[in-house]
Amino acid sequence: MSQRTAITAFRLLVLAGCVTPAGWLVWQWFFGDLGAVPGEAVVHFTGMTGLTLLLVTIAFSPAFRFTGWVGFMAARRQIGLWAFFWLVAHMLAWMGLDQYWDWPWIRREMIELPYIRYGVAALALLVPLALTSFRRVQKVIRYRAWHWLHRLIYVSAALGVTHFWILTRADYMIPLIFVAVLTGLIVFRIVDAMRHRR
């Protein structure tokens, strides 16, 4: 298999990985069983999927470093945009299915509740990243500026994991996994940057 074919196959795999959960969710909504509170199930599922994809996006860099395979870099933009898509869906699901578009309350919760604030901040930081993911924009801004800007994904992921941590009531097993993975990714990034500086 040529390099080009392998990359195309990998990109298709990433596409399938990002779209399949949406198909599953839509299926469950119409034909399956999302439980007594389907709206809550949708909010949780979109949030978990979005945050997971955000961490996977970050993990593509070390995956490239360790394997040297360019496929990871070729698919990074794609998966990053999918993570953004899922997190936007998460926010819209919260607004519509949890808050029922009650704007005064949505505003109030965004201002008053720390976990909502962290979530909104995490998503807001991803907006400039998504906007500068298109080739046309990338040609306009300098590479260094782009590179600096896209480090915000670490900040966004940290805010997102914090959001998840705060809203957890008693069982921290899954949030702990997210914290561990994100910590590992940040440590790798720092070590890698220091090695290259020398």
Place this chain on the structure above:
Amino acid sequence: MARYRYPRIPESEVTPRELFESRRRLLRGGLALGAAVVAPGLLGSREAQAWQDLLEERLSVDLPSRELADGESLTPRRDITTYNNFYEFGTGKRDPETYGHRLVTDPWSLTIEGEVDKAGTFALEDVLAGQRLEERIYRHRCVEAWSKVIPWVGFPLADLLKRHGPTSRANHVIFESIHDPDNLPGQRRSIIDWPYREALRIYEAMHPLTLLAVGLYGEVMPNQSGAPIRLVVPWKYGFKSIKSIVRIELVEERPITSWQARNPDEYGFYANVNPGADHPRWSQARERRIGESGRRETLMFNGYADEVAHLYAGIDLQQHY
């Protein structure tokens, strides 16, 4: 003895109601809600009868038709039994339904000890023998800001406590849930300090609204809902209404409950439903009624203020949440 009239749920809270099938036709009258139903007879007290048979026999009697009451729709049975917090089975809302069958309820005994004249360990059938059962339809408000309307079957806790003669030093009542990590998957992890413990002040425990429930929707209590016997304190957040009780102890000093021990800044001893006292991490002003879309305003004392507000006269409920 005059029957205690517990408050009806007002007309303003009526919502479209899903039809449900009750094989006992306990809820004859369709929208009839809120009125207390008293059992026409007492539970039998035959020797060597399992508590399930005793209860089944008692519940199989068609209860008298009730007056049509102003109502609010009952939460469908399916929603009541598939969306639960019962960490002994796991922290997922569906874990209690999935793993509920692992709870061993037969035989079941209840220990009553501490500041009582008649302490001891009693088989559940003996606790239920001679006990007048009734149905009570109560709002159930979880601290997580969701709520249900549940038709419980049970009897006032006060009836049981009086039978055991609380002493003058009995100021608080401690309740303890079953501890069985071999069968209960959630208890193999230290999410909270097992066994689960709750407590009430004696005047809360003796209040006629406070129920020991052994069934819902006219049937024996499903395991995931706290079989075989659980507490129901409708004006407090759901976590106070401890499930699958094995021990009741009357004491003088106020004990520390499980959630208080877990997180004292977030869970107080009283845990009265209070829309004005937010949980540190989320608002308590509104609630999601399971099965409805939109949100309801949460009512002070979960709508039972007329019955219980006097218990807390002079207590700052913002501070003593």
